[in-house]
Amino acid sequence: MEVAVVKLKRNRSMRGSLCLLLWAVFISWAFMTRSEGIPVCATVEDNPEFNPQQKDFLYLVKVLEEGHPNIHKNFPNDEFKKETQRVLQQLRHRVDEEDFLLILQQFCAHAADGHTEVFLSKILSALERFPFHVRFLKDGAYWDAVDLSMDARFIGARLLMVDGRPMEEVQRVIGSLASCENDVCRHEKLAEYLTCPRILRFMGVIADPISAKVRVLTRDGKEETLVVFAKEAKTIQWRAVEFQAHPVTRERKDWFWYRVLPEKHLCYMQFNKFMDRQSWSGIVRALGLEKHANQQEMNALPDFREFLQVMIEEMMNKNVRTWAIDLRHNGGGSSLLGYQIMYFLDSLPETFNDFQETLKVSSVFQHRYPDWFAELEKRSMEQYGRKFPVPCFYQRGEFRKERIDVIDRRTTRKGFFQNIENPKSPNYISRLNRRFQGRIILLIGPSTFSSASLFATLMRDNNFAMLIGQPISQKPSSCGERLIFDLPESKISASVSCKIFYRPDASKDKDATLNPDVEIWPSFDDLVQGRDPVFEYALRVAEEN
Template identity: 25%
Template sequence: MKKIVLVFLMILIICSSLVSAVEFTKEEWLQDLNYLEKELPARHKNLFFKLKKEEFKSELEKIKADLPKLSNLDISLRLAELFTKIGDSHTAVDNTRFFKKYYPVYFKKFADGYRVRAVDKKYKEILGAKLISINGYSPSDLKNKFSSLITADNQYALEYKLTSFLNLKEVLSYLEIIDQKNEFIFNEGDSQLKISFAAKNIENIYKNADDLIYLDYQNNIALSNSNKLFWSKYLETEKILYFQYNSCWSRELAKKHKRPKPELPSFSEQKNKIFHSIENKEIEKFVIDLRHNSGGDSRQGTQFAAELNKYKDQFDTYVIIGPNTFSSAIINALDFKNQLDAYLIGTATMGKPNHFGEVRAFNLPNTDLKVSYSTKYFKLLENIDPDALYPDITVETGFEDFLNGRDTVLKLITTID
């Protein structure tokens, strides 16, 4: 099941807004661009914190002038470039509906680079192989190329997000990485493999999923329930209370947002379980794992951290962070650090501690493209504005560790006196 979740992560992003291909007129696009020019500055908390108002208008005018020679996809990618210049990682335009072709290969970032985590059976020899280049462009070159299209607060975010773009044919073509040919070079052991993929239609991506083979790896505690919103377990041998918080969401928060979902797990029940363990178990270390948490509503985590404060002298607390830790999860990481005198361990986060957020959205009137934007600025750190929340103790997961089910972060925590 976990393999399917990993592979379909990008598939769901693409297909969530996939609709029948419609070629919009230049007049319809012009109306949408004018609407965007008016609405986005009016709704955003502070749209021009990085890109000046004059520059924003100038960039839009350039797109308007080029409309006669641009396709739907070209226009949407030009908008993506504009949003990258705006520089708010919560503000974006969803243009995935215009993607039509993809290569049947999926990547995962490890300490040593990008590895193939799933691929069409036709290319099974590259499963687990390390990407060396695409048409001569190294991973470092690819990051530089894609930096114009991917809004990223730091290099860790760019590296993490890049995995979702490396198999999109039209985007690779737009950035002039590929042309008539595509040559992907991989290292597998001592061998170098060259592959030219046959592109497939995104409209058939679900059906084509039956043709995929997946990277075989051993499970571990961090991966065993990563599809759950949150869960906890007492590790008796290590005297560790482990709490994995994968989403800042719950039954209670859904109700507060007036979107009741009684089928969701209760965070209150989870808290009570943790408090019961703290009061009845021998605990030397409390581990809060935020590696899979990309945000939601920070309020319940903030309150939980405050409630845990009275126990902070009973054990050492470690908060695990990583490149998927984003938005409200960063707020809560700092909450736990401050309230529990916790150590941050893992790798740098995808987002910044001081950031725009509390996202809302509107749709452009003709193309119906969804535009997300920030309505609030969170200033969590005074006097400094780092590009990421950095760990006190840095630990990366290598490819071999992943394959063999070794949780390098948790293993290190168990060895710390």
């Protein structure tokens, strides 16, 4: 039996209107005081000669310093100040909007944080594009689609050089523009950047604004050099290999769906987004947007708890012993859905290790999450009889002036599931017919991000699941929880992290990625033929189980 729940395009109107409201959140506060030379964080009033771009940049500097929980970990204070001075000098003469976006993003990229960035959608959706599509595999960057004006033999070609620069150098140069915590993430960004002439020229990779000389290795093993010209995106006619769809694991637009394979005693669940009715409602409440939401469309969204009940009932009835959860297309959402999966497992011990969080409470946070901020103020009054100072850190139920690293990661089953077992909680699971007693396999890859990566790390660090696939694009102990804001002059949108997440296994805090237990990469031919070696390995594990 195959069950699908919610197609993304079904509620596009609701999501679109809410997203526009999220982007419209504005933040205002005073700028920092003067310092020597060009004022690094001077107020606009003190420096009336600052042009609008300099004002926007100083605003960004202030947001990063006040809103980010540990901005100077990867962007040391001396370097931060030096780079601030350099950018202010660079912006003394106004640059065009696209270069301004890239200058701001270069600055944010020093933080090495996947949630702290300037959104480059305007550039990445530009009219002029190079007419090829890039996909990174283990051994490099491949063209998996090209324009009809290019010969079909270039489909599946591996990039070797761009304008005389080897790809290793190109990746290093362009990768410095990406807000990333590891090379896996940089490859994901590079796949977009390599098709954008504006980015390549800004970063000094190509000299001509409309063409690039590239050297490739074709699928038949021949090296060839060609000049590729940019085209208007709407005029590109794609010549692509028709990838065969895998009969089970083909990617779909549903948030989550499953299929039981009785002969394998396995249930395959494709989990594409950590989102459902309850989590979307929680986001709307946290942002104070209830009056803008279409309640009828909200009620039409699926409830993940009901989905799990139905799926696990069928799994138990059909003697399923292995549950394979595919997170390879999951960019995150609400971590609550991962906790609910764990609640349906029979083998969890009474104590285990959990992620620990440190929240930076700032004026940025207050503007973004007013209700959450008010709740924290209420707790502070109850605990201390006074409001907490802003900015401050909130760790394990305490308000602190200075941040400290969390060493103890232990939790109890009762504490971990308190919101799920509390009848007054909107996340309460009122009935639990059966729990799954078999083996869990998680399929992961570079696109496993945010809440999906947190769930995979939590399961792996506690040995609750076996991981198969490729390393993820996020550092498990890292920053997250976006605060989205607009720059006051240009209205450019950006985001900054406000939380630090500490992975359950403290001994692995410095690991740059979450590595699977079994690392398997598909080849280009696998993609063409519709083979999924990751899932095939999971099937072999299920047979052994």
